[in-house]
Amino acid sequence: MSVTCEPVAAPTRSGFPALLVATVGAFANYAVLLPVVTAWAARGGASPAGAGATTSVFMLTTVLTQALVPLLGRRVGYHATFAAGVAVMVPPTIGYALTDAMAPLIAVSALRGIGFGLLTVSGSALVAELAPPGRRGRASGAYGLAVALPNVALVPVAVAGVDLVGYPALFVASTVVPLAAGAAILAIRRTQAPLPPADTGRPPLAAIVGPVAVMLPIAVVATGIITFAPLSVPAASAAVLAVFGAAALAARWGAGQLADRVPGTATVRAILPVAVVTAAAGLALVGLGGHLGTGPGTAAALLGALLLGAGFGAAQNQTLVLLFDRAGAGRHGTASAVWNMSLDAGTGVGGILLGGLATHAGFAVAFVLTAAALLAGCLPVALRTAAR
Numbered sequence: 247m248s249v250t251c252e253p254v255a256a257p258t259r260s261g262f263p264a265l266l267v268a269t270v271g272a273f274a275n276y277a278v279l280l281p282v283v284t285a286w287a288a289r290g291g292a293s294p295a296g297a298g299a300t301t302s303v304f305m306l307t308t309v310l311t312q313a314l315v316p317l318l319g320r321r322v323g324y325h326a327t328f329a330a331g332v333a334v335m336v337p338p339t340i341g342y343a344l345t346d347a348m349a350p351l352i353a354v355s356a357l358r359g360i361g362f363g364l365l366t367v368s369g370s371a372l373v374a375e376l377a378p379p380g381r382r383g384r385a386s387g388a389y390g391l392a393v394a395l396p397n398v399a400l401v402p403v404a405v406a407g408v409d410l411v412g413y414p415a416l417f418v419a420s421t422v423v424p425l426a427a428g429a430a431i432l433a434i435r436r437t438q439a440p441l442p443p444a445d446t447g448r449p450p451l452a453a454i455v456g457p458v459a460v461m462l463p464i465a466v467v468a469t470g471i472i473t474f475a476p477l478s479v480p481a482a483s484a485a486v487l488a489v490f491g492a493a494a495l496a497a498r499w500g501a502g503q504l505a506d507r508v509p510g511t512a513t514v515r516a517i518l519p520v521a522v523v524t525a526a527a528g529l530a531l532v533g534l535g536g537h538l539g540t541g542p543g544t545a546a547a548l549l550g551a552l553l554l555g556a557g558f559g560a561a562q563n564q565t566l567v568l569l570f571d572r573a574g575a576g577r578h579g580t581a582s583a584v585w586n587m588s589l590d591a592g593t594g595v596g597g598i599l600l601g602g603l604a605t606h607a608g609f610a611v612a613f614v615l616t617a618a619a620l621l622a623g624c625l626p627v628a629l630r631t632a633a634r
């Protein structure tokens with residue numbers, strides 16, 4: 247990746263602020279509902295596995311949609327597919343307020359996943375189109391702030407606010423406000439992305455395996471907090487989610503700064519093994535904290551949330567920058583789709599895997615086993631990716 251430490255006259259095109267505003271709005275809807283819907287399903291009598299299924303179905307339709315977005319984006323523009331994503335994901339949220347029965351919850355989650363698939367790939371692709379290569383790391387970091395900010399500011403409030411206003415009112419608010427903010431995407435005009443090389447529109451498989459094989463399992467691990475905090479650490483779930491979100495936000499932004507300030511991709515790659523170890527240690531501590539209860543258990547869960555958030559945020563930014571670099575000009579949509587599919591597929595698998603393990607063995611055992619599997623399976627891949 248060609249980077250420079252010298253100032254760049256035009257770090258981003260004029261539409262970038264609008265992208266950030268729209269992203270905050272869209273991800274506010276996503277971030278608030280991911281833990282709340284599982285708790286709503288559990289209140290209706292669902293087991294941890296059943297509650298996790300709402301996340302898994304949401305992510306399944308997300309990933310299936312993401313595979314089609316590069317083709318759509320090249321035809322109509324990624325600003326248009328982002329707007330369509332907001333329109334499909336946010337309004338159906340009202341449906342959650344009508345019932346806590348599993349079948350309707352699954353149906354609404356599946357529909358919303360289609361919209362989420364459209365806007366996630368479109369947003370990442372717009373980062374690459376609106377920012378020149380020398381500022382792509384920082385632009386990705388700023389975009390990461392817009393994605394993570396709702397987790398920090400709204401998720402803990404939503405979890406705690408359920409007791410104050412109730413689930414239906416929260417679902418209504420999660421529809422109206424994000425829809426208004428997401429409309430900012432209409433200010434972006436279609437960008438002209440460079441054409442891919444004539445031989446193929448796809449990056450070589452060997453170039454993308456490493457970043458994907460790191461991002462997907464770390465997303466599985468992060469599901470332990472994102473989806474199951476209200477069930478695994480009920481006494482401190484709001485605080486755990488706040489710490490996790492803040493750590494992920496800071497780490498993703500910081501990793502983006504490093505990606506542009508240090509020439510080459512050595513720093514980008516070197517951070518990946520550290521992110522894997524940090525994320526695994528964090529999930530294990532959260533599991534142990536939930537098992538120990540209040541006091542020492544709460545302290546362990548908060549430390550775990552800090553470590554997991556840091557590893558998750560750093561891995562997000564570095565793998566995305568690596569994929570943009572390896573995909574090359576004209577393939578930003580494809581790189582964005584691959585990255586988002588690995589992230590969201592990991593979240594969906596995590597909902598099934600961790601929910602199923604927790605149903606049979608409890609969250610502490612489920613989290614510790616998953617953390618150990620991450621170290622055993624993902625750390626060698628991260629080290630190989632860092633060496634290239």
